[in-house]
Amino acid sequence: MTDRYLDIALTRRGVHCTAKLLTDRAPLTCAAVWDALPLGGDVYHAKYARNEIYALFPPFAAEEPPLENPTVTPIPGDLCYFTFNGTQLGSQAYGYGSGAGVAAGATTVDLALFYERNNLLLNGDVGWVPGIVWGQVVDGLDAMADAANDLWRAGALGETLTFRRA
Template sequence: MSDRFITITLHKRGVSARARLLDDEAPRTAEAIWAALPLGDQVFHGKFARNEIYTLTPAFAEVEPGPENTTVTPIPGDLCYFTFDGILDNPAYGYEMDSAPAQHRLLIDLAVFYGRNNLLVNGDVGWVPGNVFGTIVDGLDEFAAACNDIWMGGARGEKLTFSRADE
């Protein structure tokens, strides 16, 4: 199989990065995402993991991929897939419970890690390993600057999307 590429975009900030799917390392996750593209919605900045932005979507895979190529210490440019079953409905997380993603019991978190020193641990549930399904190969510096602006300037009104890269 030849390499497959996706584009990750922050729309309001007008920035995109190109990533290669890790078909050899995470074949089930990469295929589930590829089949469901485009994906995305409101962006959020990580509270616990540090240098992370993400979007939440209802489950989209016919069969959940399960753990593969997991990490709790993602590096800059890693794209991770997380499955959450009901734990995000705690009001302490700050999600609006009447929003579209929060109404679904099974949520998928598609995350982009843009800096170093990330640690995927949550005070309520402990370690939260994610499936590393892709890596940014072009545009990380500009994308990271936009991610940092989300941290400092706010996420309201910003949309994070994942789509197939132009062939």
Template sequence: MGAQLPEAGQVMPIFFGPIPRSGTLDRRAAGHCHGGMADRYIEVSLVKRGITCTAQLLDDRAPITCAAVWDALPLGSDVYHAKYARNEIYALFPPFAASEPPLENPTVTPIPGDLCYFAFAGAELGTKAYGYDREVRPGTTLVDLALFYERNNLLLNGDVGWVPGTVWGRITEGLDAMAEACNDLWRTGAAGETLSFRRAG
């Protein structure tokens, strides 16, 4: 018997892959691919608070940055809450790519769940306005890996002006819990807390 065609007005379901029992689509299990590459995921954690979320790398939009971060994982460092950009937490790292990635998939208005990459000269960060002037030397370069957890962010800095960043990842699971933890970090302080990035799996 041949395949049965849908009748007029009938909606046929489209299946993208295995559906877990909870009824939500597990995109990692579905094995989506972009340009022959399977989707890649990482876990982002506030270690002391025990909060972890899952993010998808945007390989199709920021391939060079994604490759640089992926190859450097795992990464972890002291966490800071943003002073100018509003709803952002971030950690600073020495450069880890063979050559600094170009600006890809740029934004100055990141949305909740965006992971952004910035590279700063030490002179841009080594002022008392940021609070870590004793730790950042003018002749150094630092990589800033940032997570944005709420709306209405604007990457405009009073010292240097607009600061576009590369959006290289998007949180797909656990954003609500992470946002709550970020708000707690803002209210109670970041001392002793670590922001970590590692491959999921």
């Protein structure tokens, strides 16, 4: 199989990076994401996991992928896939509000990019939150990390995280 690559961008900031899909380690997840591209949505910066930016989507796979290639300690450049139900993300503490598509009982897919070290997927409300590592940034991580840090300091309102085939 030929290697597959994505272009991931913070649209308003005009920053992008390139990631390689890890089809050998997470084939079902990679297929689900690849078939759904392009994807884009409001970007969020993690509160608990630390150095993570992500967007939330309604389910797009015919069947949610199993927990293949899991981690609770993502490294810089990891792309992770998470599935949550509305009760897991419904707390006011998360701050999503009604605009994020997070509804009680509804499934939500979280596509995340980790841009720096020292991440731990432990949530005080639900415990360990393993993610599926389905891609790795191979170019442009430094610029994306700078933009993600700016997003943390300056805010995410009006910014979009997009995933497209490269």
